[in-house]
Amino acid sequence: MLGLNKKDTGLFIFVICVTALAPFIMNPFPADSAMAQFNAGYPDLMQRFVIFGIFAIGFNILFGLTGYLSFGHAAFLGAGSYAAVWMFKLLSYNIVPAIILSVIVAGLFSVIIGFISLRRSGIYFSILTLAFAQMSFAMAYSVLTPLTNGETGLQVYNDDPQWLKGDGPDATHFFGLEMRSTFELDLGAWSFSFNVGYYFCAVLMLVAFYLSMRIFRSPFGLMLRAIKTNQTRLNYTGLNSRPYTLAAFVISGMYAGLAGGLMASMDPLAGAERMQWTASGEVVLMTILGGAGTLLGPLLGAGFIKYFENIFSKINESVLHGWFGFLPDGIENGLIWVAEHFVGSGWHLTLGLLFMLIVIFLPGGLMEGATRIRDRFSGDKNKKDTEGKYAPAGE
Amino acid sequence: MGILEVQNVNKSFGGLKALQNVNLNVEEGTIHAIIGPNGAGKSTLLNCFVGKLLPDTGAVTFDGHSLLGKKPHEINQIGVSRVFQTPEIFADLSVFENVMIPCFAKRDGAFELNALARVQGQSDIRDKAEQMLIDVNMIDKRDMIASSMSRGDKRRLEMAMCLAQDPKLLLLDEPTAGMARADTNNTIELLAQIQDKRHITMAVIEHDMHVVFSLAQKISVLAQGTVIVEDLPENIKGHPKVQEAYLGTAH
Numbered sequence: 001m002l003g004l005n006k007k008d009t010g011l012f013i014f015v016i017c018v019t020a021l022a023p024f025i026m027n028p029f030p031a032d033s034a035m036a037q038f039n040a041g042y043p044d045l046m047q048r049f050v051i052f053g054i055f056a057i058g059f060n061i062l063f064g065l066t067g068y069l070s071f072g073h074a075a076f077l078g079a080g081s082y083a084a085v086w087m088f089k090l091l092s093y094n095i096v097p098a099i100i101l102s103v104i105v106a107g108l109f110s111v112i113i114g115f116i117s118l119r120r121s122g123i124y125f126s127i128l129t130l131a132f133a134q135m136s137f138a139m140a141y142s143v144l145t146p147l148t149n150g151e152t153g154l155q156v157y158n159d160d161p162q163w164l165k166g167d168g169p170d171a172t173h174f175f176g177l178e179m180r181s182t183f184e185l186d187l188g189a190w191s192f193s194f195n196v197g198y199y200f201c202a203v204l205m206l207v208a209f210y211l212s213m214r215i216f217r218s219p220f221g222l223m224l225r226a227i228k229t230n231q232t233r234l235n236y237t238g239l240n241s242r243p244y245t246l247a248a249f250v251i252s253g254m255y256a257g258l259a260g261g262l263m264a265s266m267d268p269l270a271g272a273e274r275m276q277w278t279a280s281g282e283v284v285l286m287t288i289l290g291g292a293g294t295l296l297g298p299l300l301g302a303g304f305i306k307y308f309e310n311i312f313s314k315i316n317e318s319v320l321h322g323w324f325g326f327l328p329d330g331i332e333n334g335l336i337w338v339a340e341h342f343v344g345s346g347w348h349l350t351l352g353l354l355f356m357l358i359v360i361f362l363p364g365g366l367m368e369g370a371t372r373i374r375d376r377f378s379g380d381k382n383k384k385d386t387e388g389k390y391a392p393a394g395e
Numbered sequence: 396m397g398i399l400e401v402q403n404v405n406k407s408f409g410g411l412k413a414l415q416n417v418n419l420n421v422e423e424g425t426i427h428a429i430i431g432p433n434g435a436g437k438s439t440l441l442n443c444f445v446g447k448l449l450p451d452t453g454a455v456t457f458d459g460h461s462l463l464g465k466k467p468h469e470i471n472q473i474g475v476s477r478v479f480q481t482p483e484i485f486a487d488l489s490v491f492e493n494v495m496i497p498c499f500a501k502r503d504g505a506f507e508l509n510a511l512a513r514v515q516g517q518s519d520i521r522d523k524a525e526q527m528l529i530d531v532n533m534i535d536k537r538d539m540i541a542s543s544m545s546r547g548d549k550r551r552l553e554m555a556m557c558l559a560q561d562p563k564l565l566l567l568d569e570p571t572a573g574m575a576r577a578d579t580n581n582t583i584e585l586l587a588q589i590q591d592k593r594h595i596t597m598a599v600i601e602h603d604m605h606v607v608f609s610l611a612q613k614i615s616v617l618a619q620g621t622v623i624v625e626d627l628p629e630n631i632k633g634h635p636k637v638q639e640a641y642l643g644t645a646h
Contacts, residue, residue, distance in 0.1 A: 003513055211511075219499050219517065220510040222488075226496050229487040236445065236483065237497045238471035238560065240505040247508055 019202045023192045030189035043195030045310050049303050050205040051262045056286040056298030057212050058255020062248050064293035067228035071126045071280050072133030076106040076253040078275030080260025085154045085270045092165040093172045095265040106257020114249035140272035153271035172265050197266045291365030300366045312347035398423040404453030413439040415620045426597045428607045431617035437600045446470045474563035482549035486542035494524040497559040531555040547578040567599045583609050
């Protein structure tokens with residue numbers, strides 16, 4: 001189906017089902033139960049799952065396939081966001097032109113940065129991309145203020161031209177369908193929200209995922225993997241690695257631009273901090289955590305990190321008191337003192353520990369964990385060789 | 396007229412003159428061995444053919460094209476393939492994928508943005524790669540990951556990858572280095588077969604005299620950066636200059 005083999009079609013259908021049913025899957029606990037804070041099915045967070053999913057899928061095309069570790073991908077995300085907000089300011093709140101422009105701007109931007117950075121490989125490439133991203137961040141904060149509105153961040157004001165707006169809605173919309181509109185479904189104690197913005201992003205994420213599957217299985221993808229394993233041999237085989245890496249870099253830059261444009265489309269704001277190195281580092285973490293070079297890994301990693309960021313950071317002292325309230329006071333306070341370092345604003349500590357555990361015990365990320373579990377159940381050890389990290393294209 | 400002509404090539408690294416006025420002429424369809432003691436400049440010379448090193452002076456022409464200043468992939472595209480001293484293969488990919496890549500390079504050139512084509516749909520490439528694996532007797536290892544094979548098999552795979560491009564000239568840098576005798580004999584047999592079937596011109600750098608004398612139709616002896624003798628194998632063995640280069644002069 002759609003030019004995919006049987007296994008990939010199955011995977012794609014699985015991803016489609018999960019994204020379509022996400023409002024149910026993310027809200028497994030009744031709305032007023034104590035566990036409700038582990039529910040992630042609210043529009044804002046679900047949008048972030050899929051947007052960062054797109055970002056990580058794109059990053060994986062560069063890092064997972066070619067092995068070039070870019071530390072500057074947030075620059076493209078930020079550029080995409082700025083481009084989108086400018087379209088809102090100049091044209092209207094319709095997100096279609098905004099998203100198109102954000103992909104184009106990020107693409108052009110990545111051609112320039114890629115062309116220069118890809119002259120080097122390994123750590124030098126990483127440092128060059130990091131330098132470019134930090135430069136973009138600093139410029140967005142200072143010199144480029146007319147374009148980026150500096151510290152305040154770019155946003156839409158009432159006196160902005162919005163030439164095409166007419167009587168259109170006052171919030172971001174897809175030909176009249178507002179991104180913020182949400183349908184609430186109450187089923188007994190449970191409540192589920194179906195948000196237009198989420199489904200819009202989800203459709204684009206599925207398109208992005210489909211394209212990345214096609215790239216993985218294409219001759220182009222094969223060459224990218226060849227670059228990762230032995231660039232010398234590739235050059236002595238008559239292939240020029242430079243345009244291949246540049247193409248991969250630009251494609252992943254455009255994915256980042258799409259993610260940035262979508263972020264601005266959900267909430268018409270763009271700030272320089274989106275370009276900061278922590279944002280670049282985050283997508284690296286997502287990809288490695290999920291499993292670099294796998295199809296599903298980056299999506300899992302993005303979901304994992306965003307879930308912990310939002311859920312763990314919400315747990316505060318009073319919530320902990322609620323949990324440990326049945327214990328004697330002394331023990332309760334002791335436990336809370338320990339636990340509060342891992343939740344709330346200390347959630348980075350938890351994330352860091354989880355990241356360490358996964359990298360040490362599952363170097364292939366969450367996907368390796370999934371493969372190991374599957375192998376254990378199917379008991380078929382011979383499959384491991386060929387199915388470990390990549391399904392060989394020769395199958 | 397040889398297919399590969401080297402004229403007055405000089406190359407020095409700092410004060411060390413690695414190559415001095417090297418002249419070499421590889422005839423089309425022959426196996427030409429380049430031998431010489433360690434440090435004679437054999438590998439430097441080979442690197443000048445493939446675009447890794449640029450000679451200081453002199454000319455290297457292949458089939459009418461000058462090779463100087465060309466990048467490795469450009470030189471490969473005009474028909475020069477190289478086998479390395481330690482096999483350079485795509486270690487993380489399957490054997491079949493390893494062989495498909497040169498087939499793609501041959502068909503599509505140095506770069507092709509075929510990101511939406513399917514590897515599975517390329518029946519011409521797949522057939523060719525399959526045939527190549529049958530030719531080198533590796534079809535049963537088709538789906539193995541290349542890094543998990545023995546060194547001899549890696550060498551065989553690398554050879555298959557080079558042959559998949561139908562090169563006009565095959566450069567071999569010590570193809571039997573570090574191999575057991577049995578593997579060495581297999582390699583000799585494989586090379587002889589290739590020569591028999593495909594008439595590919597080969598330039599072989601080799602240490603092992605057994606290999607050289609079983610294969611070569613012509614031999615150039617390199618010592619201290621110059622070609623001291625270029626002759627037929629039967630004339631090389633007892634040649635006084637060669638003995639001098641290998642064993643030193645008797646004082």
